[in-house]
Amino acid sequence: MVKFYQHTSSFEHAWDNVTYAFWLRYPNPFASHVIGCDVLDRSVDPVTGVLRTTRLILKQGVLPRWGRSLIKSPDAYIIEESEVNPKTHTMVTRTKNLNHVRVMQVEETQTFTIHPENPKWTQVKTEARIISELRWGMTGRVESFGINKFMDNSVKARKGMAHILERLRQNAAAAAAASAVAPLEA
Amino acid sequence: MSSSIGEKCTKIKQEYDGCFNNWYSEKFLKGDATPQCDDLFFKYKECLMQTLEEKKLDTLIADARKDNPFPNASSSSSSSKSESSSKKE
Numbered sequence: 001m002v003k004f005y006q007h008t009s010s011f012e013h014a015w016d017n018v019t020y021a022f023w024l025r026y027p028n029p030f031a032s033h034v035i036g037c038d039v040l041d042r043s044v045d046p047v048t049g050v051l052r053t054t055r056l057i058l059k060q061g062v063l064p065r066w067g068r069s070l071i072k073s074p075d076a077y078i079i080e081e082s083e084v085n086p087k088t089h090t091m092v093t094r095t096k097n098l099n100h101v102r103v104m105q106v107e108e109t110q111t112f113t114i115h116p117e118n119p120k121w122t123q124v125k126t127e128a129r130i131i132s133e134l135r136w137g138m139t140g141r142v143e144s145f146g147i148n149k150f151m152d153n154s155v156k157a158r159k160g161m162a163h164i165l166e167r168l169r170q171n172a173a174a175a176a177a178a179s180a181v182a183p184l185e186a
Numbered sequence: 187m188s189s190s191i192g193e194k195c196t197k198i199k200q201e202y203d204g205c206f207n208n209w210y211s212e213k214f215l216k217g218d219a220t221p222q223c224d225d226l227f228f229k230y231k232e233c234l235m236q237t238l239e240e241k242k243l244d245t246l247i248a249d250a251r252k253d254n255p256f257p258n259a260s261s262s263s264s265s266s267k268s269e270s271s272s273k274k275e
Contacts, residue, residue, distance in 0.1 A: 020207075023210060024187075027188050034188065036188065036190055038190050039206075039231075040247065058191045086214060086215055096250070
């Protein structure tokens with residue numbers, strides 16, 4: 001069984017900052033379940049100038065009681081592949097879980113572009129696919145749990161990004177204020 | 187900055203993250219893609235690879251990465267390179 005999900009949203013922050021916040025997004029108060037995040041590979045394509053990154057993210061799973069019999073380890077490893085093209089101002093990220101795939105595989109793609117209506121904003125297109133191979137009448141339950149969990153997590157992920165973006169904005173404001181008074185101190 | 191999955195790698199990982207964050211915001215986004223953090227990345231990756239082996243995650247990751255997540259991008263840019271995996275189709 002497969003379920004699809006699609007959503008477009010925006011951040012009232014410039015594309016540069018949103019893509020930067022993507023790298024800074026862990027830890028944040030809305031992602032306490034993220035235990036670790038590592039960079040497996042990273043390179044800039046010499047021809048296209050695109051930055052490619054592969055990261056591995058470890059999340060502490062929170063499962064409903066009926067799910068605990070299905071899954072030995074409640075922790076989930078997520079692989080995240082991303083491409084940032086600074087010339088076209090496009091960032092594409094793809095994530096999927098590495099373990100528990102028989103129970104449920106969630107594949108999510110996010111595309112960050114400059115907002116078509118406001119160049120100082122960023123548009124985010126999210127597409128996801130949730131697949132389960134379980135039988136014995138479990139798929140429906142697993143997948144609706146998966147969809148709900150995915151929606152909850154999307155909301156949390158968004159709040160996490162917004163939190164980091166606000167911090168960046170405050171830092172920038174503080175730096176601007178500091179440089180404005182710096183001549184007086186010198 | 188987030189921790190590494192391998193506890194012993196967190197320190198070097200955060201050092202690398204600091205370097206990368208600075209490079210990304212001050213250089214890469216401003217059009218300068220010259221690498222700046224390679225030494226730190228090699229040290230960090232050495233530690234990380236050890237951890238992944240210890241946790242037996244290396245094969246899991248290798249299998250997952252066989253699926254090319256960006257098929258369009260690689261077909262247009264790999265024409266000049268001869269990647270062994272591109273001959274499968």
